[in-house]
Amino acid sequence: MHRGKGMKFVGDSRIPAERKPNIPKDYSEYPGRTEAFWPNFLLKEWLVGAVFLIGFLIVTAAHPSPLEQQADPTNASYIPLPDWYFLFLYQFLKYEFAGGNYIVLGAIVMPGLAFGALLLAPFLDKGPDRHPTKRPIATGLMLLGFIATFWLTYESVSHVDYEQRSEQYGVKEEGEGPEINTEDPGYAVYEQNCLSCHGDALQGQGSNPSLLKTEKSVEEIKKIAQEGIGNMPAGMFNGSDEELEQLAQFIANAGEGEGSGEGESEGGSGH
Incomplete structure (x- = not known):
């Protein structure tokens, strides 16, 4: 008997000849559940989520989150929000x-x-x-x-007064303020006595005012450094008369009249 002789190939009725598309199950017999989870319900959820996400991104781009000061454990005057x-x-x-x-x-x-x-x-x-x-x-x-x-x-x-917080706690952008001459002898005195309260660029920190554009004379600055003003106690300055003169000259000329500080006439706690 030759191979294949007398053999017949028949179709199996359990296997359809044509592949049918993915038809969702009929949920009409189940009240309240009349659509398939995939892809009908899931597609609707994805569309709603996409619309919300796009709207949220637009709002974020149009109104960026306000940045405030970096965390500083030595600044107890900062009120977090x-x-x-x-x-x-x-x-x-x-x-x-x-x-x-x-x-x-x-x-x-x-x-x-x-x-x-x-x-x-x-x-x-x-x-x-x-x-x-x-x-x-x-x-x-x-x-x-x-x-x-x-x-x-x-x-x-x-x-919340966001405008006031922006002025008091806002991050200073690079290049926004005047350039500080760190080679000045008075800056070295400033580092030892004032930097921790008023920042490395005299910009002020928290309730401590900026020392830029103080509109005070050298003698007035020397008096404040020794006797204090407002919340700033007396005796904060530690140095010689020569160093006091260097410090006062440096602060009086810092920024050459430019900057956003209001000095210490408001009774700040700076020196």
Whole structure:
């Protein structure tokens, strides 16, 4: 018998001759679940997320986050402010029963209960309907959370003077201020006595004023260095009369009249 003689090839009815496209399962028999997760539902979620992300990027590009001073453990006058997404908690802690002696209640217990309620919302409301009006528990918790977050954030922002903070704590851009002559003998005296409070470019730090454009005479600067002014105590300067003269001359001529400081006439704590 020759190989293949008498053999016939037949088709299997369980295997379709033509490949059919990927047709989603029919969910019409399941109320509230009338579309396939892939690709219908997932595509909608991706589109909504993409629109939100693009909008967020546009807002970020149009209104960059304000940068403030770098962390300085020696500057106790700096008042930190949380990022915008924590401002609602920052505002919440200002209320009587959420701060002070009740800080644990306001910082841990209440936020924990609030976020815990949002996490439990899917388990508290197991209804098959997807319409918000037919899911009162989940919808109510989400609306309550959104309204509370929005209102507390608004209250926090409305009580913050960002323009004043920008002037007081804003980062100085390179090339914005006048050039400081670090080779001047007075700068070496300044480093030993004043740099920790007024910065390496006399720009001021925190509540300590800038020493640029002081509009004070050499004699006035010498007197302030020895006797103090405002919050600055007397005796902050340690050096000889010659070094005091060098320091006063350096500060009086720093920036050659340019800069943004207001001197020490406002009772700053600088020297």
